[in-house]
Amino acid sequence: MSDKKEPIKIAVDAMGGDVGPEVTITGAAMSIKDLSNVRFLFFGNEDSIKSVLKKYPELESISDVHHCDYAISNDEKPSVALRTGRQSSMRLAINSVKEGFADCIVSAGNTGALMAMSKMILKTLPGIHRPAIASVFPTKGEDTVMLDLGANLICDEENLTQFAILGTVYSRVVKNVVNPRVALLNIGSEDMKGHEEIRAASAILSAVEFPGKYIGFIEADDIPFGKSDVVVADGFTGNIALKMAEGVAKMTGKFLKDAFNSSLMSKIGYLLSRKSILSMKDRLDPRLYNGGMFLGLNGVCVKSHGGTDELGFSNAIKVAADLVENKFNDKVAKEIEQLMSQESFITQGLSKE
Numbered sequence: 161m162s163d164k165k166e167p168i169k170i171a172v173d174a175m176g177g178d179v180g181p182e183v184t185i186t187g188a189a190m191s192i193k194d195l196s197n198v199r200f201l202f203f204g205n206e207d208s209i210k211s212v213l214k215k216y217p218e219l220e221s222i223s224d225v226h227h228c229d230y231a232i233s234n235d236e237k238p239s240v241a242l243r244t245g246r247q248s249s250m251r252l253a254i255n256s257v258k259e260g261f262a263d264c265i266v267s268a269g270n271t272g273a274l275m276a277m278s279k280m281i282l283k284t285l286p287g288i289h290r291p292a293i294a295s296v297f298p299t300k301g302e303d304t305v306m307l308d309l310g311a312n313l314i315c316d317e318e319n320l321t322q323f324a325i326l327g328t329v330y331s332r333v334v335k336n337v338v339n340p341r342v343a344l345l346n347i348g349s350e351d352m353k354g355h356e357e358i359r360a361a362s363a364i365l366s367a368v369e370f371p372g373k374y375i376g377f378i379e380a381d382d383i384p385f386g387k388s389d390v391v392v393a394d395g396f397t398g399n400i401a402l403k404m405a406e407g408v409a410k411m412t413g414k415f416l417k418d419a420f421n422s423s424l425m426s427k428i429g430y431l432l433s434r435k436s437i438l439s440m441k442d443r444l445d446p447r448l449y450n451g452g453m454f455l456g457l458n459g460v461c462v463k464s465h466g467g468t469d470e471l472g473f474s475n476a477i478k479v480a481a482d483l484v485e486n487k488f489n490d491k492v493a494k495e496i497e498q499l500m501s502q503e504s505f506i507t508q509g510l511s512k513e
Contacts, residue, residue, distance in 0.1 A: 167199040167222075168484050170477060171253040171262035174204035175231035176269030177466045177473070181205075181212045184268065187473030188223075189216040195481050201262050203228050203249040228252055232273045234466060241273035242280065250274060254281050257459045264460035264480040266451075268473060274463055275311055275454060282459035285489060287496035290315075291456035292323045293395070293463065294330060297405065297449050301386025305331050305340075308392075309452060310399040317360035320344065320392055324365055325495050326455040327390035328372035333486045334479075335389075340371075343378035343388035345397055353377065361392075368502050371495055380404070409444055451476035453483065456492070460484055 174184045181204065188200055199222045202209050206227035213220050228249040232241050245251050250269050256262040258281050267274050275291070284291055294307035305327045312319060324342050331340035344362055346354040351362070354377065365374040378388050380401050393401065416437070420430040430437065442448075446465075450472035454461040460483045464476035483489075 165197060167197045168195075168264070168481050169199045169201060169262045170480060171201045171203065171256045171265040172477070173250045173253045173265065173267035173269050173274075174202040174209050175228070175249040176267040177464065177468070178234070178268075180231075181208045183468070183470050183473050185209060185212040185216070185219070186470040188477060189219040190470055190474035191477040191481075192219060192222070194478060198222065198481060200224070201226060201253070201256055203253040203256070204231065205229070205249075226252060226256075232270050234270050236270055236273060238270075238272040238276035241270065242276055245273065245277070251277055251281075254278055254459075254461070257461070258282055263484045264462065266462045266464060266473075266476050266480050268464035268466050268468065268476070271310070271463055271466075274461070278454055278457055278459070278461045282457045282461065284456050285458050285493050285496065287493070287500055288322055288326075288456040290319055290322075291454050292326060293452045294327060294455050295402070295449065295452045296335070297402070298443055299384050299386035302337065302389065303335060303449075304383060304386060304389060304391060305335065306383070306391040306393070306398060306402065307455060308395040308398050309402050310395045311454070312395040314396070315357060315394040317357050317364060320357065320361035320394070321364045321368075321499075322456070322496065324361075324372070324374070324390065324392045325370055325499060326492060327392060328370060329492050329495055330453065330455060330488065331389050332371055333488050333491055334482050337389050339373050340389035341375045341387075342372045342390040342392065343375050345380065345383075345391050345393035345401065346377035348379065349377045357394075368499060370499055406446065409446070413441075413444075447472035448475055451479035453479060458489065460489065 174181050201224050203226045206225050209225050230248045232245050232248050232250045253265045254277050257265050290312050292308035293311045296303045296305055307323050307327050328340050331337045420426050450465050450468050452463040462476050462480040464473050
């Protein structure tokens with residue numbers, strides 16, 4: 161009897177993103193250099209997909225193509241996508257996870273539509289009220305997991321507590337952090353700072369047992385220094401913090417480029433320090449951190465940035481494969497069940513429903 165494991169089956173919305181198959185298919189081809197025992201299900205226009213797929217015989221041999229006439233546009237409202245996108249590449253890719261034909265879905269398409277469809281079709285894990293978008297970004301120390309990054313603009317204390325569990329389990333399972341430090345993003349470190357929901361979430365996390373270490377509030381300027389392994393926020397605050405960080409990184413890169421081009425001596429200085437500069441650039445390359453996880457869904461769904469290139473999309477695929485390989489959802493369900501059974505959680509006035 162063979163001991164060979166079943167391959168991880170990855171559904172790809174091949175038409176999603178700013179470019180479509182040229183990036184999604186090529187990204188998949190790049191990903192298999194680091195992934196073994198995988199199989200791809202590509203959803204989208206068959207002719208467009210196959211014209212790119214034929215360039216990569218190794219990928220072609222482990223792929224199935226499912227033709228779809230319709231693709232969700234980047235500016236389509238989620239409510240419209242839900243009504244009219246039943247036969248879209250995004251919807252059918254998500255359906256394949258629900259029906260058990262695929263283990264996960266990766267899309268670079270419309271974020272709002274992807275979240276709405278995924279939540280409606282896959283539902284949430286038992287005990288989870290709302291899924292959250294999480295991502296990883298570099299710090300002075302180890303990479304930090306941050307959520308929510310835009311799925312839930314308004315959150316109560318129970319949502320924030322559940323996000324803390326989701327982020328902690330991700331940090332343990334995928335990033336291999338034994339005892340993740342968890343912090344709530346706030347405008348100050350003092351106990352009286354912030355909205356009522358944040359203070360209430362802090363009280364819960366201080367009282368309950370969960371697979372991490374709650375360290376209190378963190379301010380946005382502390383995040384890049386790696387003072388926390390997991391940063392929890394409502395989607396409105398988290399998205400603004402992330403976009404600000406991305407903007408500062410781009411500005412810093414431009415300032416460095418302008419400085420090194422400002423004179424002959426500056427150009428010589430660049431040549432002397434080129435190795436270090438390129439090392440820093442690689443450390444901060446956003447493509448290597450591409451792949452926002454929709455944590456809390458009863459299925460693995462990863463959102464790639466719509467404007468990413470092949471390298472970025474390949475990283476999103478690897479994120480999805482990691483979540484499946486590490487049985488992330490099973491571990492989240494176990495931790496949430498354990499959390500909600502604690503008296504200290506229930507006595508905060510939160511329902512077990």
